[in-house]
Amino acid sequence: MALRTAGSVLVVFLWSVTVVLGQDGWSVTYTTQSICTLKGSTVEMTCSYTYPSGTVTSTLWFTKMYDVENYVSLLDDPDYKGRVTYRSDKTNGNTLTITHLRENDSAMYMFRFITDQTGGKFFGSPGVTLSVTDLxxxxxxxxxxxxxxxxxxxxxxxxxxxxxxxxxxxxxxxxxxxxxxxxxxxxxxxxxxxxxxxxxxxGPKNTSVSVSPSGGIVEGSSVTLTCSSNANPPVDKYIWYKTKYKNMSMRHSGQRYTIHNISSEDREG
Structure with a gap:
């Protein structure tokens, strides 16, 4: 049995939940607080922002801050190279798009903007929590x-x-x-x-049994049988049976079966 998938890229768009973070005329509004999506897909995070006066001179999204005022824009982060774009609109909205998501992209994403006014800097925290999962x-x-x-x-x-x-x-x-x-x-x-x-x-394919020690086996000694098969998920239960005159009797469970004090009777089955 094989299981695969095929098709296009999953893109997550979220426009329903509003989260406003701000004070004294400064605010960032995220469309959602959390997203769970799949490895390999594309995600979009959207926000809008307000400020009391001036003109916005710079915007960025980030997950890392090395020290005070040292924010790393995702566009400059080598972990996201070639996978990130920003898109602004005329109503102070901004959209972050990340493609080819990886599980280590799971993080909190925050938006920051700077104006031409003295002290005119602001970012919305907490931001959007992204969880990237494999299927x-x-x-x-x-x-x-x-x-x-x-x-x-x-x-x-x-x-x-x-x-x-x-x-x-x-x-x-x-x-x-x-x-x-x-x-x-x-x-x-x-x-x-x-x-x-x-x-x-x-399901299990290419099932085989190996015998240790190999070669001739002396009566009264011990021998170990090991069953192997190719399966995904791996086989977690092995059952050994002995057949005699078309009758089956269970002898052992587990991938390895050791027969002690082996005798000629054990040749059957």
Missing amino acids: QVKVTTTWWSTTLTCSTTCTLTGNPTYIWSRNSKNVQEDSSPSYSVYFNTEDSFYCAVKGINSPAVY
Whole structure:
């Protein structure tokens, strides 16, 4: 079983919540206080600002301040090189856009502006808290079915739609991140959240057993059997059975099975 996603880039736009921070005619208004979005996507943070007099000469967004009055504009921060743009409008609005988000972009983002008046500097704090999460798939298996769940470390902003495909054919589009399915090992499953990729998920393949020590085994000695398989997520439960005259009996659970005082009876199965 394989799981992938394909499509376009997720862009988060937020225009609903207003957060005003200011005093004495100075203010910064953020459209939201927090955003949770996916690694690899694009995010936009928007604010507006007011000031009592003068003309704005400089604006910037920042997450780092090395010391007093030493703010690092994201445009000059090497961690964001080539991924950040600012956009201003005629009504004292400003939008920060960050593309190709990384998990270490998670931080609080604040807006600062400077006017031509003496002491005419202001920034809004606290700012917008951005949480960047990767899209993982959790697999829950019972005797009768398997449930695949697109999982994130925070609740995604914007109530996204989760799209599941089976062998390249869409089978579910829903606000629920979970999909229950009966599948064959040759099936491929795909999960998408507006085009953001999840890791591949597939059942056990290329299962094999190694024997230690290798070569001839002396009766009365011990031998260790190790089962290996290629799967994602990795196999977490191994069960060893012995067959005799078409009957199966469980002997051990775990990836390794050591048989002590081995005898000729152990050749069967």
